[in-house]
Amino acid sequence: QTVVTQEASLTVSPGGTVTLTCASSTGAVTSGHYPNWFQQKPGQAPSALTYSTSSRHSWTPARFSGSLLGGKAVLTLSDVQPEDEAEYYCLLYYGGPWVFGGGTKVTVL
């Protein structure tokens, strides 16, 4: 069974930068996993942020950026705003099925 692992929680100051990672139990995450990132705030449905490693949706602020680094997918939040406090999930492609990571709770303090 494939497991996708994210940090459980991270804390960042307003205006700061925070990096979230997404690792696969099958080995290095590559562009072939078409990494996606989603944001979910309490009581709301998830919202898509980025896809295919580094592409932003039209509604995604530029301060959210996706990449690959050290065999992991990475979501970097720059100039963090109070409204960025949320749960963040990565989603990886495995040649048919997709698998979500366990989520990272980002706290803005």
Next chain:
Amino acid sequence: QAQLVESGGGVVQPGGSLRLSCAASRFTFSGYGMHWVRQAPGKGLEWVAFIRYDGSNKYYADSVKGRFTITRDNSKNTLYLQMSSLRAEDTAVYYCAKDALVLVPAAEWGQGTLVTVSS
């Protein structure tokens, strides 16, 4: 902006069956792949199933394979999830979500419907 409205959730006994629906509007439903994603109370997101725009390919999470079936009726702009042999661990909010493009999954989501498996 797509509109996705899930329905069919409720309380069902262990071992029972339920069919969820997702009514789609404001986009050409027959042109897009669709997913079901669930979230157990207080837990993270779990991808459940995917169906290609024309229904020709379907994929499932191991946790539901053989028990759940994803289908679609493009003439009715509706996505379905037939769930059988339900277990307590299937209790969750079930979301349907629309692809933006091939391999650009779940770009837009519905608000979800709650399924509770309990005796």
